[in-house]
Amino acid sequence: GESVGLHLPTLSVQEGDNSIINCAYSNSASDYFIWYKQESGKGPQFIIDIRSNMDKRQGQRVTVLLNKTVKHLSLQIAATQPGDSAVYFCAETHEDYKLSFGAGTTVTVRA
Amino acid sequence: KAGVTQTPRYLIKTRGQQVTLSCSPISGHRSVSWYQQTPGQGLQFLFEYFSETQRNKGNFPGRFSGRQFSNSRSEMNVSTLELGDSALYLCASSLGRSPGTRFSGANVLTFGAGSRLTVL
Numbered sequence: 001g002e003s004v005g006l007h008l009p010t011l012s013v014q015e016g017d018n019s020i021i022n023c024a025y026s027n028s029a030s031d032y033f034i035w036y037k038q039e040s041g042k043g044p045q046f047i048i049d050i051r052s053n054m055d056k057r058q059g060q061r062v063t064v065l066l067n068k069t070v071k072h073l074s075l076q077i078a079a080t081q082p083g084d085s086a087v088y089f090c091a092e093t094h095e096d097y098k099l100s101f102g103a104g105t106t107v108t109v110r111a
Numbered sequence: 112k113a114g115v116t117q118t119p120r121y122l123i124k125t126r127g128q129q130v131t132l133s134c135s136p137i138s139g140h141r142s143v144s145w146y147q148q149t150p151g152q153g154l155q156f157l158f159e160y161f162s163e164t165q166r167n168k169g170n171f172p173g174r175f176s177g178r179q180f181s182n183s184r185s186e187m188n189v190s191t192l193e194l195g196d197s198a199l200y201l202c203a204s205s206l207g208r209s210p211g212t213r214f215s216g217a218n219v220l221t222f223g224a225g226s227r228l229t230v231l
Contacts, residue, residue: 043222045222096166097159097167097207098144098169100156103153104153
């Protein structure tokens with residue numbers, strides 16, 4: 001079965017607000033996590049990654065938080081924009097060359 | 112520079128037929144991975160190739176196969192198509208360094224737009 005899952009399949013957010021997308025994983029051996037964004041008609045696009053020896057990492061307008069105790073990962077998007085509307089996937093790896101993806105959360109930004 | 116190119120973008124086949132999908136990685140990338148994306152199962156790992164060698168494979172039946180050429184281009188083949196094979200097939204490339212370096216940016220996957228297969 002899946003080793004990675006997302007809490008909610010959809011998220012609607014007002015433009016300008018912050019978005020939080022959650023992800024739970026089950027494999028305690030997972031040591032590297034990545035968030036991808038997929039827009040309609042395109043392949044997934046890398047957003048940010050984090051190693052298991054970290055609990056927080058920041059990028060441009062995005063922050064990933066990792067809680068290994070409860071096997072939980074989240075992606076925070078600051079000041080959400082219409083261009084942030086997409087499907088967001090978390091992925092984990094515990095073996096080389098293979099990513100295991102969650103089911104995805106569809107984020108819709110309201111104007 | 113050019114991204115990952117997948118051909119064809121769309122195709123329709125009937126049950127029992129076979130299909131071959133092609134992937135051209137980013138120039139300089141030697142690793143090519145394939146994923147199947149469906150609404151029900153999400154993104155599922157098929158296999159990964161590096162220097163013409165398969166280094167890992169997912170839990171798919173033997174009808175799914177792939178190969179990589181010396182120029183790093185890759186193809187995947189699905190034989191005896193079933194209705195459930197309808198999906199978006201995604202190819203991703205990376206520099207693909209040796210084991211243990213997957214935390215580096217060299218192993219970040221860059222995906223193509225996919226080949227959408229419909230089996231009737």
